[in-house]
Amino acid sequence: MAKEYPLSTRYRAVGMVNGGTPQAAASEDLTPAAHEERSMLEQFKTIQARVDKVxxxxxxxxKDDLVxxxxxxxFEAATLEDVxxxxxxxxxxxEQLGCFRSVGVFIDTSRGPEATEKGLEVTFEVQELRRIVxxxxxxxxxxxxSLVLSCRLPNxxxxxxxxxxxxxxxxxxxxxxNLAFVKPFHNAAGTTLSTSVYQSGTAFPWSGFREIDRGLLLDLxxxxxxxxxxxxxxxxxxxEVACLDRATPFEVRLEAGHSLKSAVKHILTVDKRDSTIFPTEGALxxxxxxxxxLGxxxxxxKHEAELQYNLPLPLDITLQGAFFCGHMKAMYPEKTYNISDRFFLGGPLNVRGFEMRGIGPQSDGSFTGADMYWAAAFHLYTPLPFRRSKGGFGELFRTHFFVNTGNIGNFRLSDDISRNAQILVSGLRLGLRDRRVHAAGRDRADSSSTTACRRACRRATGPCTGSSSAWASRFCSGGWPADGGPRQLVMIYSVLRRARGLRTRTRSNAGPPPGQLLW
Structure with a gap:
């Protein structure tokens, strides 16, 4: 009996360290230890076993019934592999119950008068969460x-x-x-009910107002x-919407004041990616x-959609494509919506290379949002150069190249598809950049050269491109700008170039040919 399988089988012996599965060990590069684990797995498939006690x-x-x-x-297992x-x-x-801080497992042969010939005993050693965390x-x-102070009463x-x-x-x-209560139901659908009472205050300097929200949120x-x-x-x-300072434009001041919003929302998420931070394959x-x-x-x-697809390439390179879009309209003649409800575009969450919410309709330099938008992007994630081996701290960083574009406005569409396409791409904005280091789950603040690029792009009447590592330029699509002002072409060198002694030069000219860059 003792010779058929180890008496004290642990997770490490079958490749189940760090949440792995028994099949995981056979999929990696076969070292001598991996060969031993693989042969052991093959033996486990033929060994008859059952669980006598847990x-x-x-x-x-x-609660005991939950455990x-x-x-x-x-208790339905029939082989050692199944056990x-x-x-x-x-x-x-x-671990997913939300009751325990750690869970350890030991599998041993069954002992005692009630033990069967092929029986096993499984022991879970758990540590419950503290009453106050x-x-x-x-x-x-x-x-x-942001600094976050939190207090929780788990389980x-x-x-x-x-x-x-x-x-x-x-x-x-x-x-x-924010004060929230979360109740999981531990059923097959993973149902969770949460309710929260909150107050949040946020300043929007790009739009010239600040907002304070006080409300109740129910989520199922x-x-x-x-x-x-x-x-x-x-x-x-x-x-409550209030002016940020004296420079707030009149159009934003008209929307200041108090409002009461009562809304229902449905979010459908289909996520087949292998990771939520650095996915290498799958779609979202x-x-x-x-x-x-409703009061x-x-x-x-309001409708919004987000699409993402990740394509794995050789040398641990991942190509990612993403598309966002949104549309909203008024539903009741006696009710309206304000600047807090509209869409905004620009910043690291959609069209990078532009100021936060720095694309779209504006009044005296303050962006007022719009009823419709779309954005698209291609991202190329590569491992850090000169990486000696896989795993470790270096896996938390990637080299990131991307190109993104988008548009936003109060578009009025019709049944003419070609005309609608022309409307949606008018005044297109395009951003190009590569980031030498991109940390997992974080987005670094842009350098001063990128900030200058974004400020130039705020006022652009035509396409705008930029790259923080090399250069940033602004140019008009041809002809005179709509406001009749001179055509401006701005060339901004990056911080690295300026560190080598080069100076940033900016010129404007009233009549160069379209597309010509001024040095």
Whole structure:
């Protein structure tokens, strides 16, 4: 009996370290240790085994029926490979309950008067989460850094419930307070109900206003398939829009004041990517529909779509294509919507190389948003150069090349497809850039040369291209600009070039041929 398989089989012996599966060891480069693991896996497929007992040590507040339902499928195993696979699945489910901080597993032969000839005993050693968990974190995103103070009461009633509160303060004078309660139902659909009360204050310097939201959010999320996630939300918010300073244009001042928004929203996400941070293959589809007007003085219907596809290439290179679009319209004659509800374009989240929300209709330099937009991009992610080996800290960084374009405006479309296409590409904006280092889950702040490029692109009446590592230029598509001013062509050298002694030179000319660059 003891010779058929090891007496104390652990996850490491079958390639299940760090959440792997028994088949994972056979797919990697076969070292001598991998050969041994592979041969062991082949033996496990033919060894008859069953689970006699399951022990879970360390359970305190967590309800027994929840733990029993999680490990129950283990008793259906018939081979040693099946036992190991089902044990791994049970361990994953225990970790996802939201009750335990760590879960360890041991598999041993069954002992005692009730032991069978081919029986095994599986022991889970768990550590429950503390009753109160707090932390201080920092977040970097959307060209802003934030400090987050949080406090959580995990596993509140023994079934993974969570009560948490957060306070956020950002470098751009953004503040937020959020109190949320999350209730998981632990069913086949992964249903989760959450409710939160929040207050958030945000400044929008690119539009000349600041906004304070106070509201209640209800969210019901569930899965209809393995990779298909639905989120049903109801949001009621009292919003206050105020002028940021004396320079706020009159068009933005007209939309200042209080408003009450009551809206329902559905988010459908189909995610077949292998990773959410640096995917190498797979596709993502996300569709948002929002209907506002179930009370309050705000009413509209909004649709948004996001498409992404990742194509793996040789040498660990990934080509990614992405497309975004959105449209909104008023639904009730007695209700309207304001600058807080419209679409904005520009910045690291859609069209990079431009200022945050720096594309579209504006009034005296402040962007006012629009009812329709679209954006498209191609990204090329490559490993860092001179990487000696795979794995380790270097895997968190990539070299990033991209080209993106998009347009936004209050377009009025008709049944003429060709005319609609001309409207959507009029005033097209294009950004080109390569980033030497791109960290996982983070987007670095742009250099001063990129900022200068974005500022130039804000006022462009024609296509605009730029590259932060080499050059940035602005040119008109031909003919005189609509405002009758002189044609301007701006050439901006990057910070690296200026460090070598080159100076940035800017000229304007009233009559060079279209496309000619001035040095």
């Amino acid at each position: 022990h879970v040590d360390g359970v305190g507040r967590t 029993q339902a999680t490990v129950q499928p283990m 190991i696979t089902r044990t791994h699945e049970a361990r994953t489910r225990l 707090g932390g201080i974190n920092t977040l970097v995103g959307q060209n802003e850094g 509140l009633a023994g079934r993974g419930e969570k009560l948490q509160g957060e306070y956020t303060y950002g470098t751009n004078k953004t503040t937020g307070v 999320s569930f899965r209809s398939a393995t990779d298909v996630l639905h989120s049903l939300r109801y949001d009621v918010a009292w919003r 589809i996300r569709l948002n529909q929002e209907l506002a007007g 309050g003085n705000i009413g509209f219907l």
